Amino acid sequence: MTKTLAKLGIGCGLSITLLASGCATQNIQAYQDTTPTLDMQQFFSGQIEGWGMFQGRNGEVKKRFYVDIDATHEGDNVIVLDEKFSWADGTKSQRIWRLTQQADGQWKGVAGDVIGEATGEVVGNTLHWQYLLELPVDDKIYKVNFDDWMYLINKDVMLNRSVMTKYGVELGSVTLSLHRK
Numbered sequence: 001m002t003k004t005l006a007k008l009g010i011g012c013g014l015s016i017t018l019l020a021s022g023c024a025t026q027n028i029q030a031y032q033d034t035t036p037t038l039d040m041q042q043f044f045s046g047q048i049e050g051w052g053m054f055q056g057r058n059g060e061v062k063k064r065f066y067v068d069i070d071a072t073h074e075g076d077n078v079i080v081l082d083e084k085f086s087w088a089d090g091t092k093s094q095r096i097w098r099l100t101q102q103a104d105g106q107w108k109g110v111a112g113d114v115i116g117e118a119t120g121e122v123v124g125n126t127l128h129w130q131y132l133l134e135l136p137v138d139d140k141i142y143k144v145n146f147d148d149w150m151y152l153i154n155k156d157v158m159l160n161r162s163v164m165t166k167y168g169v170e171l172g173s174v175t176l177s178l179h180r181k
Contacts (some may be wrong), residue, residue, distance in 0.1 A: 034124035052176035
């Protein structure tokens with residue numbers, strides 16, 4: 001009985017350790033000195049196209065897509081991103097983001113399928129976004145958290161990796177390559 005309880009205790013301790021390390025996130029300040037420096041107004045201006053995929057938590061590619069983005073500005077601190085998605089299965093979708101730079105340099109974003117506001121911070125070549133999204137799957141809508149990291153590679157290319165979670169459990173990830181036309 002004592003050996004069984006000891007094994008159970010070790011198993012629980014290991015599970016808690018693995019769970020806690022799975023929740024760890026990057027520190028945006030680690031990108032302070034990276035270049036080129038991301039200028040949101042400059043990169044998100046004009047026509048941008050991207051190719052991406054959604055992978056389940058086991059790494060299997062579940063969906064592929066192309067996105068055409070028309071990026072315009074309203075004044076000095078608002079960027080509008082009109083994203084038109086073409087999915088490999090032939091379906092189409094659209095999301096329109098309104099990104100607003102705050103007085104403290106942070107960014108806020110709203111879109112029709114985002115619950116509340118997305119919050120973001122730019123440091124060096126990196127943008128870190130977090131938001132809650134209504135995600136349609138079959139005939140249901142799921143509310144999932146996005147932890148979105150975007151890295152400027154050069155003035156015309158950005159790579160994006162997003163991890164989707166629900167109740168702290170990873171559902172999958174999105175990888176996207178954006179190119180200014």
